[in-house]
Amino acid sequence: MDMKRIVVLLIGILSLSSCEKDDRVEPENNNETSLATIKQTLYAYSYGNLSNFGREWNVIDFDPNGNIVKESIYPTLDYNSNVNVARTTTYTYKNNVLVEYRDWNWRYVNTYKDGKLSIKDIYNSNGLSRRYSYQYKGGVLESEYEYFLNFDEPSIKKHYTYEGGKISIIDIDYSSIDNGQLVYTYDERGNLLTEVYKIPSKGTSTLQIDNKYEYDSNGRISVKLFKESITRYRATYKYIDDTNLISEVYYEKNLSGDTFDNWAVVKYEYIYK
Numbered sequence: 001m002d003m004k005r006i007v008v009l010l011i012g013i014l015s016l017s018s019c020e021k022d023d024r025v026e027p028e029n030n031n032e033t034s035l036a037t038i039k040q041t042l043y044a045y046s047y048g049n050l051s052n053f054g055r056e057w058n059v060i061d062f063d064p065n066g067n068i069v070k071e072s073i074y075p076t077l078d079y080n081s082n083v084n085v086a087r088t089t090t091y092t093y094k095n096n097v098l099v100e101y102r103d104w105n106w107r108y109v110n111t112y113k114d115g116k117l118s119i120k121d122i123y124n125s126n127g128l129s130r131r132y133s134y135q136y137k138g139g140v141l142e143s144e145y146e147y148f149l150n151f152d153e154p155s156i157k158k159h160y161t162y163e164g165g166k167i168s169i170i171d172i173d174y175s176s177i178d179n180g181q182l183v184y185t186y187d188e189r190g191n192l193l194t195e196v197y198k199i200p201s202k203g204t205s206t207l208q209i210d211n212k213y214e215y216d217s218n219g220r221i222s223v224k225l226f227k228e229s230i231t232r233y234r235a236t237y238k239y240i241d242d243t244n245l246i247s248e249v250y251y252e253k254n255l256s257g258d259t260f261d262n263w264a265v266v267k268y269e270y271i272y273k
Helices: 003-010
Strands: 035-046 055-062 067-074 087-094 097-103 106-113 117-125 125-135 140-147 156-163 164-173 178-185 192-199 202-208 213-214 221-228 230-241 246-255 259-272
Touching: 202 221
Parallel strands: none
Antiparallel strands: 035 055, 035 259, 055 067, 067 087, 087 097, 097 106, 106 117, 117 125, 125 140, 140 156, 156 164, 164 178, 178 192, 192 202, 213 221, 221 230, 230 246, 246 259
């Protein structure tokens, strides 16, 4: 897996879930050193003051080939929530191809055909729990089928439509409920703006993702506005010199109206070997 694929895998680990883990870092390896670890430390505000004591937030470890071998990620910005527990995932590769990964009590096994992911089997302590199969057209993902309970017939079918090389629509055919549709929009730089879930039979639409961006003179994201559950955040990015490496992200939380209050600062550390 080359660095570009790392960037795709990492896309955002840094903006926390809709803190979306979609601000990706693009470190560069060379013949003498390679990136071993990215560490993020969160410093919270309390009564308007930034704490001097940081808490480990996210940690990503790489092998010498640039593959992610382990990551420990908190899914939301609400660090103190009882349900916000770090999720640790370990990855296994064969010839630089991801063949298996594990988190908590789940094991995910990938099968490939003609260089494309064709089947993903998901196991828990009771055995095979779920299966996904994928079909491609012209080398691009066209359909996805999800099997659970009954492994003879898919419970969910998804069909992908693209525009400008980006997924624009996912049509979802459910076996037991009304069919749905996910519709995506992007800005001129290709970053995700909105995700809307529609139920055509009912004529309903639900805005699930709503992002806005500002960019600096180097084309890097300088500010991102996003929602996490019902809370809106503003993230301001700082970079290491003229690179795409994030040095820190300053988060503000929207409490009411148009007012944002200081929330946290996440600082990044890059460890090479």
